[in-house]
Amino acid sequence: MDARNSRRNRKRRRRNRCARSETGRSRHSRQPIRDRHIGNDGPLIEGRWLVTAALLPLLLAGLTIADRRNPTVAQPVEQPAEIIPATTVETVAATVTATATRITTTTTTTTTTTTTTTLPGWTGPIPEHYGPGSGCTPQQADIIARTYRTYGASDDTILWALGMISRESTCDSSAHNGNRNTGDNSWGICQINALAGHSTTNGIVNGYDPYRFASDFQHNVDACAVLWSYCGRGPWNYGNYYCQQPES
Numbered sequence: 001m002d003a004r005n006s007r008r009n010r011k012r013r014r015r016n017r018c019a020r021s022e023t024g025r026s027r028h029s030r031q032p033i034r035d036r037h038i039g040n041d042g043p044l045i046e047g048r049w050l051v052t053a054a055l056l057p058l059l060l061a062g063l064t065i066a067d068r069r070n071p072t073v074a075q076p077v078e079q080p081a082e083i084i085p086a087t088t089v090e091t092v093a094a095t096v097t098a099t100a101t102r103i104t105t106t107t108t109t110t111t112t113t114t115t116t117t118t119l120p121g122w123t124g125p126i127p128e129h130y131g132p133g134s135g136c137t138p139q140q141a142d143i144i145a146r147t148y149r150t151y152g153a154s155d156d157t158i159l160w161a162l163g164m165i166s167r168e169s170t171c172d173s174s175a176h177n178g179n180r181n182t183g184d185n186s187w188g189i190c191q192i193n194a195l196a197g198h199s200t201t202n203g204i205v206n207g208y209d210p211y212r213f214a215s216d217f218q219h220n221v222d223a224c225a226v227l228w229s230y231c232g233r234g235p236w237n238y239g240n241y242y243c244q245q246p247e248s
Contacts, residue, residue, distance in 0.1 A: 119146040124155065127163035129170075136162060136171035140217070147221045151229040154248040161228070164236050165189045174214035188213035190224035196241060204230045204243075 121142030128135035136144065144165070145158045153161070168191040169175035177184040177191060185194040187210035192198055198205050208223035227235060232246030 119149040121145055122158060122162070124159055127159070127166050129163065129167045134170045135166040140171055143218060144221055144224075147218075147225045148228070151225050152248065153225075153228070157228075157246070157248060160233065161224070164233075165224075168236070173217050173220045188220040188223070189217075190220070190227070190236070192223060192227060193235075193241075196235065198227060198235070 122138070122145035126135045126138070126141050141162060144161060148158050148161055165171050168186075169189045171189055173189050175188065175191065177186040183193075183195060184191075186192060187194065192205060192210065194210065197203050199208070199210060200206060205223045205227055208219065208226070213220040213223070228246060230245065231243035234240060234242035234244050
């Protein structure tokens with residue numbers, strides 16, 4: 001019986017020692033271990049613990065480690081959130097007015113109307129100074145009459161012109177008198193004398209070519225009518241050859 005109680009007491013003491021080592025205080029006493037007196041030799045009187053001086057550094061080291069393992073956790077400082085003002089984007093509706101210009105091209109056509117008035121031909125007599133066949137043909141007489149009328153000649157002047165042409169050349173446009181002894185270098189139906197200076201640069205008929213008379217009857221008649229328009233009947237008056245503006 002005593003032996004059984006003794007074993008129980010030993011087990012109880014072992015449990016008490018384990019409980020004191022975990023909690024750091026005696027089961028029977030509420031005073032912490034650190035408040036209890038520890039002698040120079042290191043034994044702990046109360047609680048029946050035997051702590052030697054050799055275990056004290058280990059205990060201190062354990063406390064230091066515990067302090068390191070449980071550092072003071074710094075609490076985060078709550079800062080007020082920065083309020084960023086929202087950027088306001090103003091949308092402006094731009095109205096673009098496009099003006100379309102229509103260019104209309106107007107084409108102007110200028111029409112020139114040339115009215116040709118056919119002057120009347122010749123219906124009068126055709127003089128023949130050297131007998132039958134020495135005068136102009138009716139066709140030639142019509143050309144002469146219309147050309148002279150262009151410069152304002154009257155019927156009397158046309159009749160005179162037909163007689164002069166019959167006398168000078170028998171209406172032959174290829175006629176040429178180059179007799180210098182008689183003072184001639186005369187050409188065509190009117191026998192325009194080049195020695196009189198009418199065909200020179202400043203002459204009245206300088207724009208007409210005597211060499212063309214033979215092949216171009218109208219060109220020859222034009223030269224005769226121009227010379228008459230400036231000098232009248234004078235250039236064909238034998239021995240006079242004056243130049244006077246004609247009246248008609």
